[in-house]
Amino acid sequence: MDSCFSFLTLHKSVPTGQDTLAGGISQVTIRDAQFEDISTLADILADSFHPQKGLISWVHPLLRLGIYEDLRHRLRSSLPHYLCLVAVTTVSGSAGTSELLAGTVELTLRSRYCWPKPNCQHLYLSNLAVRKSCRRQGVGENLLLACEQTALEWGFQDLYLHVLENNYQARQLYLKRGYELHRVEPSYTGGLLRLPKRLLLHKQINPAGLSSPGQSLS
16 A cells, blocks of 8 residues: 555644754655664654653663664554554755654554454554654644554444553543544553553544644635
């Protein structure tokens, strides 16, 4: 599948702050990940899920290497109903315009036991990550929209994802896109480690309600 959602053009104003690019993002294009993207995507994922703070900075290279190898394996496996998308942005600055990878997300088909059927399959969204300098500019929302469009193309109307209860920025994004709490995953540590709970979110996609943050899809 060689999809490209080049119509997803952002018209939002760019917020100020250290997490934004000097010239701002003028356009974002969603496409399938390529093998040459893996190194950059590993950087984005490692920085998003394992920020280099405290002791984590010592093991960060190993964590990044693990992410790199896992992603390379998934891209090589050519599994049915698996897709890794990337957001490519056009950035304007004093030196002119340039392109860079701004974010990524993965979509895959998973199975689970559910009564009365012995096995149910559902689409699961994971590893949504946005480059720090591109956050709060609509990149994550456009990646979610592309996943929802792909789900409909594959014949599915339900999407599931996990988010940590203390990841308030991500939860706000998912709430904005219509995701609702499906269940709170049980903790197997008995609360001893005081780890944040994992929330399973669900969205039933309404084809008529799909539109990009900046413009309609027509």
